[in-house]
Amino acid sequence: MTTPPSSPREALAHVLAVFADEPASDMAVVATRNQPTRGAVTGLTWGDLRALAVSPPQVWLLMRGVDDDIDPKVRAFATREAGRAALTRAARDVHADIARAEKDADGTLRLYGPLGARGVAWLELSPHAVTTETGMGQ
Incomplete structure (x- = not known):
């Protein structure tokens, strides 16, 4: 059994390692879809998450x-x-x-x-x- 991540940064590092081959422009987290404009999608891409991981707090x-x-x-x-x-x-x-x-x-x-x-x-x-x-x- 593995130990769960001890911090949000550690959890993010683990998720990025598991999904390392995902294209940077693909959505990782979708916050809205078709709101307020039909077809609009907001959220975080894999590239966004990778940038957050290397930025110091x-x-x-x-x-x-x-x-x-x-x-x-x-x-x-x-x-x-x-x-x-x-x-x-x-x-x-x-x-x-x-x-x-x-x-x-x-x-x-x-x-x-x-x-x-x-x-x-x-x-x-x-x-x-x-x-x-x-x-x-x-």
Whole structure:
């Protein structure tokens, strides 16, 4: 008897090994068929699943600061959507007026307030890879 996978990543690796010969464009998981438009199919292809398997897991960090000073209170979110909702709330609380906004190719969002007595206040929501690195601080 084999041991069941201990994590979703391990389970995905097993499924991809079993179905290694499936073409990348074939559907692996069908979410909808013929909805909302007749003939439309949505879901994940084998290529999608293979791409997910090699991508490292990530978290979205919401940081704030003034000029080069970063507030030590950093919030972490599992998805960009959850982080974006918190960014919107923080922007309302911190800045009455947003002077500038930026969006990077990786999805990072930055908001800058106007120049104040302490400098320019900012908020940033950005993706960061989760690692299992050991020995930090040595």
